[in-house]
Amino acid sequence: MVQGTRHIALIAGLLFAASGFAQVPAGAPAGTTGMCKDGTYSSAATKKGACRGHKGVQTWYSAGSTAAAAAVPSVAPTPVAPPAAVPAPTPAAAAPAAPAAGTAMTRKPAVAYTPPANAAPGGGPGLVWVNKTSKAYHCPTDKWYGKTKNGAYMSEADAKAAGYHADHGKTCGA
Structure with a gap:
């Protein structure tokens, strides 16, 4: 049985590696989906626009990569309870984790241009x-x-x- 579990883990790992997504680094904040070229992390749901203002996407981990990595069984099998004994996930547990402090990407507010106080000399009626x-x-x-x-x-x-x-x-x- 242990030999069969190892094969499943190996096949799952190969399928994950062949999917084209990199694995999230150990030091990355929870919920990280990509790394920007300037070294910051993104927690955007899609790759498009994920690192806008940060020189673009360097590595994309995908939203499901952390869940897929967690789903790969370890080499040593662990006992599993029957499906009826497993409680259903709560909505709070299913929600994605918020990005760590300092990783949120914000856009600078637009500044409205106001005219100078004095008009150019030379105007007049007509x-x-x-x-x-x-x-x-x-x-x-x-x-x-x-x-x-x-x-x-x-x-x-x-x-x-x-x-x-x-x-x-x-x-x-x-």
């Missing part, structure tokens, strides 16, 4: 500010009037003739 980068023009009542980096003042008619469009479709003239 003039709009054209943003040469976005090809939009801004009215004197707009918060971006005279405040974008690459722009100039001109009449609204000249701005339209030059191919500029009203910001958010708001024209300045009546």
Whole structure:
């Protein structure tokens, strides 16, 4: 019987190795599914995007690799209780482990750009500010009037003739 168990363990190990997934290192946090190229661990469920912002995936262990490794029997057989005596797993036990502290990958919050306090000199009645980068023009009542980096003042008619469009479709003239 011991010889048959060894064969099963050997076959299971070979099948696992042939699956293309690496084994989770011993020092990895619980729930680790991959290692990023910068040396951090990921606990993402899928490989896609798992190491975004960490130079990509170096080694993928897969979500099931730790469970598969645990399922491989040891060389020495252990007694097993009959199936009726095994309690059903609780939902808390079936939930994946949370990543260890310091391994969570977070994205930096987006910072909204606010216009400078002072408008460029030279504006006045009947003039709009054209943003040469976005090809939009801004009215004197707009918060971006005279405040974008690459722009100039001109009449609204000249701005339209030059191919500029009203910001958010708001024209300045009546």
